Amino acid sequence: MFYFRYLGAELRRRKGRTVLTATCLALGVGLVVAVTALSAGLDEAQSEVLEPLTGVGTEMSVSRPMEIEQGGAPPDAGGGPIGLDDLGRAGEKFDTYRYVSTDTSFPAAKRKRVAAVDGVDATAVGLTLSVAHVSGVVPEQSASASSPAAGAPPTGSSASGGPPDSINFDTTIVSGVDTSNPDLGLLTASQITDGSYIAGTGDAVVSQSYATQEDLAVGDTVEVGGKDFDVVGISSGAVGGQPSDVYVELGRLQKLADLEGRVNSVEVRASSAGEVGAVSGRIESAFPGSEVTTSSDLADQVSGSLVDAKNLSGKLGTALAVVALIGAFGITTLVTLSSVAKRTRELGTLKAIGWRQWLVVRQVAGESVLQGLIGGLLGVAVGLAAAAAIGAAGISLDASLAPASGMPSPPGGGAPPGIGGPPGADAAASVASTVTLGAPVSPGVALTAICLAVAGGLIAGVFGGMRAARLRPAEALRSLG
Amino acid sequence: MTSVTSGTDTNGKRDTMSGNENDSIYRLDSVTKVYGSGATAVTALEGVDLGIASGELVAIVGSSGSGKSTLLQLLGGLDRPSAGRLALGGLELGRAGDADLAAIRLRTIGFVFQQFNLIPTLTAGENVEVAAAPLGFDGATLRDRAAAMLDRVGLAGRAGHLPSELSGGEQQRVAIARALVNEPEVLLADEPTGNLDSATGEQILGLLRELWRESGMTIVLVTHDPAIAADSPRVIRLADGRIAGEDREPLAGVG
Ligand SMILES: Nc1ncnc2c1ncn2[C@@H]1O[C@H](COP(=O)(O)OP(=O)(O)O)[C@@H](O)[C@H]1O
Ligand SMILES: [Mg+2]
Numbered sequence: 214m215f216y217f218r219y220l221g222a223e224l225r226r227r228k229g230r231t232v233l234t235a236t237c238l239a240l241g242v243g244l245v246v247a248v249t250a251l252s253a254g255l256d257e258a259q260s261e262v263l264e265p266l267t268g269v270g271t272e273m274s275v276s277r278p279m280e281i282e283q284g285g286a287p288p289d290a291g292g293g294p295i296g297l298d299d300l301g302r303a304g305e306k307f308d309t310y311r312y313v314s315t316d317t318s319f320p321a322a323k324r325k326r327v328a329a330v331d332g333v334d335a336t337a338v339g340l341t342l343s344v345a346h347v348s349g350v351v352p353e354q355s356a357s358a359s360s361p362a363a364g365a366p367p368t369g370s371s372a373s374g375g376p377p378d379s380i381n382f383d384t385t386i387v388s389g390v391d392t393s394n395p396d397l398g399l400l401t402a403s404q405i406t407d408g409s410y411i412a413g414t415g416d417a418v419v420s421q422s423y424a425t426q427e428d429l430a431v432g433d434t435v436e437v438g439g440k441d442f443d444v445v446g447i448s449s450g451a452v453g454g455q456p457s458d459v460y461v462e463l464g465r466l467q468k469l470a471d472l473e474g475r476v477n478s479v480e481v482r483a484s485s486a487g488e489v490g491a492v493s494g495r496i497e498s499a500f501p502g503s504e505v506t507t508s509s510d511l512a513d514q515v516s517g518s519l520v521d522a523k524n525l526s527g528k529l530g531t532a533l534a535v536v537a538l539i540g541a542f543g544i545t546t547l548v549t550l551s552s553v554a555k556r557t558r559e560l561g562t563l564k565a566i567g568w569r570q571w572l573v574v575r576q577v578a579g580e581s582v583l584q585g586l587i588g589g590l591l592g593v594a595v596g597l598a599a600a601a602a603i604g605a606a607g608i609s610l611d612a613s614l615a616p617a618s619g620m621p622s623p624p625g626g627g628a629p630p631g632i633g634g635p636p637g638a639d640a641a642a643s644v645a646s647t648v649t650l651g652a653p654v655s656p657g658v659a660l661t662a663i664c665l666a667v668a669g670g671l672i673a674g675v676f677g678g679m680r681a682a683r684l685r686p687a688e689a690l691r692s693l694g
Numbered sequence: 695m696t697s698v699t700s701g702t703d704t705n706g707k708r709d710t711m712s713g714n715e716n717d718s719i720y721r722l723d724s725v726t727k728v729y730g731s732g733a734t735a736v737t738a739l740e741g742v743d744l745g746i747a748s749g750e751l752v753a754i755v756g757s758s759g760s761g762k763s764t765l766l767q768l769l770g771g772l773d774r775p776s777a778g779r780l781a782l783g784g785l786e787l788g789r790a791g792d793a794d795l796a797a798i799r800l801r802t803i804g805f806v807f808q809q810f811n812l813i814p815t816l817t818a819g820e821n822v823e824v825a826a827a828p829l830g831f832d833g834a835t836l837r838d839r840a841a842a843m844l845d846r847v848g849l850a851g852r853a854g855h856l857p858s859e860l861s862g863g864e865q866q867r868v869a870i871a872r873a874l875v876n877e878p879e880v881l882l883a884d885e886p887t888g889n890l891d892s893a894t895g896e897q898i899l900g901l902l903r904e905l906w907r908e909s910g911m912t913i914v915l916v917t918h919d920p921a922i923a924a925d926s927p928r929v930i931r932l933a934d935g936r937i938a939g940e941d942r943e944p945l946a947g948v949g
Contacts, residue, residue: 226815567800
């Protein structure tokens with residue numbers, strides 16, 4: 214076909230122009246490919262961070278946050294305020310455990326309601342409590358001055374004073390795990406990094422951070438509510454982003470806390486990841502007062518350099534790519550227009566020897582589109598190279614997941630007066646992790662990049678063609694004749 | 695569209711008495727061409743009456759700016775008169791649309807330019823093909839036609855050369871081959887030797903005369919070279935956009 218030979222000849226024999234436009238478009242779309250690959254890489258990094266916490270994106274957690282009613286704290290809020298009076302007479306020794314929950318507990322049988330919701334594949338119940346161990350000697354204090362108002366500063370110069378040296382207070386977050394399904398629940402078998410999953414009522418699994426903090430290893434014993442448990446495993450993160458310190462069998466914890474038959478969370482697996490949003494809505498309406506936490510809720514809570522990088526690539530990267538693309542399109546158009554101007558005589562000659570308007574326009578536009586195609590192919594190569602470079606650089610990003618709500622510090626005056634809040638609880642309840650950044654280029658992205666470059670060529674071609682069309686053959690011949 | 699003329703003797707022997715009214719291919723009645731408007735308007739042609747018979751070889755002479763190129767462009771359907779009537783065959787070019795003019799330029803008219811106007815990126819062969827391509831020939835036919843035409847202008851074997859690899863005379867031969875590849879009825883040449891040395895110019899003129907004698911086509915040749923004009927059977931002199939005179943040499947060109 215003659216016209217293709219002509220197109221090819223123009224591209225081959227006007228190398229400067231072809232190289233210039235193709236390079237501009239290649240850089241423009243190459244940047245688009247690189248930025249897209251980078252953001253895909255960051256997405257992957259984020260799901261890698263969230264993966265241990267959220268399964269494969271189909272899991273969610275149902276809880277029932279406590280509502281502070283006017284009638285006072287709900288009965289299962291941990292037994293109400295701890296007054297020093299309760300501990301005994303001044304000077305007497307005491308040693309007591311308190312079981313506190315931020316979420317309202319409910320009968321385990323409520324799980325059936327959740328399980329019946331459309332789109333729910335599996336469920337597992339769990340009970341997570343903050344176990345406070347308070348021990349020491351009851352300080353000298355008048356009985357009437359006890360129980361200051363809730364929310365009083367934990368340390369102050371008032372009569373109630375700071376925590377007396379004679380009182381020890383420590384808190385452990387303990388989860389009772391429904392061990393009947395090791396794939397779903399507060400602790401799953403896949404989260405065990407060392408040792409094994411809970412097999413019996415005397416077994417406990419401790420979190421990595423708690424193990425480090427308390428210097429525990431598989432084979433040691435850990436005390437929960439005054440009872441010794443065998444540490445059989447160490448776990449990584451936890452579903453819902455609120456890892457507990459110690460995991461024991463559910464029934465055992467219920468008995469210790471005197472909450473037999475009650476739980477405060479239902480872990481749910483949806484039948485498909487795409488349905489998670491809809492299912493979570495249905496659960497919330499089927500189970501009044503409940504709140505469903507999904508992996509997308511968790512994604513909002515990720516922080517660290519991963520998030521900074523995501524924000525950067527999301528805003529700056531996109532802006533940069535858009536600017537580069539507009540620049541490339543602009544330069545291509547200008548080069549095409551200047552080429553048409555330079556070829557006034559050539560294009561005028563084509564018209565003079567009988568080429569119809571459309572043929573001339575098609576020739577000009579065809580050249581640009583072909584340059585766009587070359588630029589697109591080059592651009593994909595540039596983008597692949599940039600993506601490979603990002604991958605090869607092995608950039609590591611850190612991310613931490615803060616808990617949605619402070620697990621400890623129960624509301625409604627649950628904190629022991631005159632005694633500082635549970636230490637280190639917030640740190641224990643977050644997950645930190647480091648991921649290596651990759652930049653995958655999908656075939657769809659490559660194809661889009663080529664289409665963008667061709668579109669750039671087409672835009673230039675339309676402008677160039679319009680100018681060529683306006684050219685009057687007589688003027689064209691005279692202008693340089 | 696195959697032909698806009700009638701009664702053209704296309705096969706060979708030339709009638710030296712051509713030029714009578716019935717056989718005319720061009721008919722111009724008070725053709726005026728004004729460029730621009732208002733204070734800057736330039737009247738390039740004014741009231742030109744002219745008939746050109748089918749098969750004639752006409753030289754148009756005149757000083758620079760006298761309107762020769764303007765007249766040739768009107769004859770070639772590259773532009774339309776501002777006033778008056780200009781008919782090619784039976785067709786009024788002043789009222790033809792752009793697409794019709796393009797079709798006439800493609801099939802009925804061949805152009806040769808002073809600057810050759812070859813496409814610099816195409817080879818000699820492709821420069822000839824470029825004129826025939828819109829007629830929709832397949833690749834092989836196109837190539838054969840171009841090769842035959844190059845052969846005819848004395849450039850056999852040069853089809854693969856780029857214009858930059860050819861001399862001025864050779865480039866003009868390619869341009870002539872391009873003008874003739876669709877076997878037009880009219881060849882319009884605007885100072886075809888203007889960019890060539892006199893010896894090469896002579897050769898090009900010789901080639902044009904030879905082709906004219908063989909084909910029976912009409913040739914209108916613009917020149918300001920009196921020697922060329924002297925060799926032409928009919929010479930039209932333009933001055934200030936008007937026809938200032940005309941010479942006929944009935945025997946010239948018969949050979
Ligand atoms: N496109 C144009 N716009 C304005 N004036 C023009 C244009 N083309 C030609 N002219 C003027 O018309 C007159 C005739 O020009 P032209 O036909 O080129 O003469 P020639 O070919 O005999 O030298 C000149 O004065 C020229 O300046
Ligand atoms: Mg001129």
